[in-house]
Amino acid sequence: MTNGQVRYGAIRSAGELGRLTRAHRKQRKLTLETISGLGNLSTRFLSEFERGKETAELGKVLLALHTLGLEVVIQPRGATPARSAPTRVNQRHA
Amino acid sequence: MTNGQVRYGAIRSAGELGRLTRAHRKQRKLTLETISGLGNLSTRFLSEFERGKETAELGKVLLALHTLGLEVVIQPRGATPARSAPTRVNQRHA
DNA sequence: CGACTTTTATCATGTACGGTAAAAATATAT
DNA sequence: ATATATTTTTACCGTACATGATAAAAGTCG
Secondary structure, eight states: SSSSOOOOEEEEEEHHHHHHHHHHHHHHOOOHHHHHHHHHHHHHHHHHTTOOOOBBHHHHHHHHHHHTTTTEEEEEEOOOOSSSSOOOOOOOOO | OOOOOOOOEEOOOOHHHHHHHHHHHHHTTTHHHHHHHTOOOHHHHHHHHHTTTTTTHHHHHHHHHTTTTEEEEEEESSSOOOOTOOOOOOOOOO
């Protein structure tokens, strides 16, 4: 919401994943109902997932992401990120 | 396993994620027991997750990946695949 | 073979899930 | 602003299964 641009990239929690997913869906002007139909997922599941539900099932989460046209990339931390905007350098954790 | 080189990149299913995770862990010569201790996750959960359990909980999955030093990148499908610029697939020990 | 790692099994507790309808929150129009 | 339409969240219910701890079994490696 900060500037209307969705920030794709690394996520480290269910909350971040949910927010990113919702932002992506909104940007594409899709409703939960639509995704529900396309992916055979309940709107309830989608609603909870996008709100950061920690216990959402992995399989359904992956299906939701795929249905929304999102891709999940796994790489060793620190590996050069996929192209895109300026790699945010504000990272500093253990 | 097949070739000694772990293939990071996009994953589409719980099975792929599990296999990739296990390959990464093995490559680093870590045991389930070790990860269990570091991440406060049961070896049972880890074992099932690495074998592709679809219903594994999202939060624990993310914790496991993080504990193993893996990063989860979300991006629109079609964006240039995560490909390390200077072919850095493995790193030195910290 | 012996040491180490992973899988399986048991038990009890807790909750995810779908379908549906109603309520609440948002968005759009008049 | 107020009304109207659309979207999202919440509440029920019952079924099914995830989870941790522990011990035992099975698998792997040198």
